[in-house]
Amino acid sequence: MKKICIYVIIVLMIFSMGCTNRKETKEKVKETNSTDMTYEINMKRDLLTLMMAYPEYIVDLEVSSDNRVYLIMKSGNKILYDDKEKKNYSAKLNNPDLQDMLEEIYPLCHTDEIMEKNFDPGRIRSYALLKEVYGNSKAHVEKNLVAAKGVRFNKNNRAAESMKNVMNELLPLAKNNGKIGACVYPMSGTFCYRVISGTGRLSPHSFGIAIDLARDNRDYWKWASKEAGAKRLKSYPQEIVNIFEKNYFIWGGKWNHFDILHFEYRPEFIIKSKYFSKGIKEGEMWYSNVNINDEYIKKSIDLIDKKIK
Numbered sequence: 001m002k003k004i005c006i007y008v009i010i011v012l013m014i015f016s017m018g019c020t021n022r023k024e025t026k027e028k029v030k031e032t033n034s035t036d037m038t039y040e041i042n043m044k045r046d047l048l049t050l051m052m053a054y055p056e057y058i059v060d061l062e063v064s065s066d067n068r069v070y071l072i073m074k075s076g077n078k079i080l081y082d083d084k085e086k087k088n089y090s091a092k093l094n095n096p097d098l099q100d101m102l103e104e105i106y107p108l109c110h111t112d113e114i115m116e117k118n119f120d121p122g123r124i125r126s127y128a129l130l131k132e133v134y135g136n137s138k139a140h141v142e143k144n145l146v147a148a149k150g151v152r153f154n155k156n157n158r159a160a161e162s163m164k165n166v167m168n169e170l171l172p173l174a175k176n177n178g179k180i181g182a183c184v185y186p187m188s189g190t191f192c193y194r195v196i197s198g199t200g201r202l203s204p205h206s207f208g209i210a211i212d213l214a215r216d217n218r219d220y221w222k223w224a225s226k227e228a229g230a231k232r233l234k235s236y237p238q239e240i241v242n243i244f245e246k247n248y249f250i251w252g253g254k255w256n257h258f259d260i261l262h263f264e265y266r267p268e269f270i271i272k273s274k275y276f277s278k279g280i281k282e283g284e285m286w287y288s289n290v291n292i293n294d295e296y297i298k299k300s301i302d303l304i305d306k307k308i309k
């Protein structure tokens with residue numbers, strides 16, 4: 001009983017982050033992770049999140065003899081879940097594993113303030129994963145691009161389909177509402193194979209999974225002060241953000257390194273936020289919030305429980 005209580009308290013502490021612009025202190029999480037049980041719950045939730053977000057691409061899990069956990073991809077390639085290295089913010093950006101990528105929980109609530117220092121859920125990307133799913137070269141990605149209501153988007157993992165769903169709802173709204181229209185048009189682009197300026201990292205636009213809407217000079221952290229960005233954020237129509245998030249896109253307006261015109265198809269962040277942003281109550285399972293009547297989800301939970309013991 002005592003053990004269960006301690007365990008519940010630890011889990012609640014980790015997941016009790018409400019809807020705020022505050023960064024969930026990763027260092028604190030890492031320290032609290034000294035309990036194996038909490039680490040294991042986090043890991044299982046991350047693995048299920050990824051399997052739900054990339055159902056056709058993750059086919060199995062593997063635990064090596066040195067206890068490292070890998071995703072087995074459709075191609076046969078493996079992606080390491082956690083390299084167990086302690087990293088600062090820039091090391092996470094430049095060399096993230098899946099655990100680093102999913103550490104910050106994307107807030108699904110309305111936000112109109114710039115996020116706390118270095119809180120950028122979704123800005124840390126596992127390129128190994130993106131390359132497996134959307135294409136590992138310019139030519140390969142280009143082959144996967146299709147037209148989605150006037151823009152080019154990657155057809156893999158339902159990205160283009162989600163983009164179409166966004167457009168079906170967003171375009172009529174932009175036509176009838178001047179304020180929304182001004183934030184949507186002229187659009188600034190989707191696919192563009194390039195590195196993020198000033199870095200060696202590929203932009204998510206390189207994979208055909210991101211869209212920039214109408215540009216305002218206050219939209220990007222490198223162009224504008226935090227105060228100017230916050231002003232723009234406060235005036236940004238929430239309807240636009242809601243439509244994208246409903247379709248598994250995250251918004252750069254919820255990053256400390258803000259990118260307000262930028263929306264990116266990252267189903268893992270919406271899924272993790274929806275199902276795993278809260279702690280578990282006594283007696284609940286680690287997967288308590290998901291729909292276990294869904295056959296694929298049930299199968300994934302069984303696989304995770306079988307491999308991770």
Ligand SMILES: [Zn+2]
Binds near residue numbers: 210
């Ligand atoms: Zn962008």
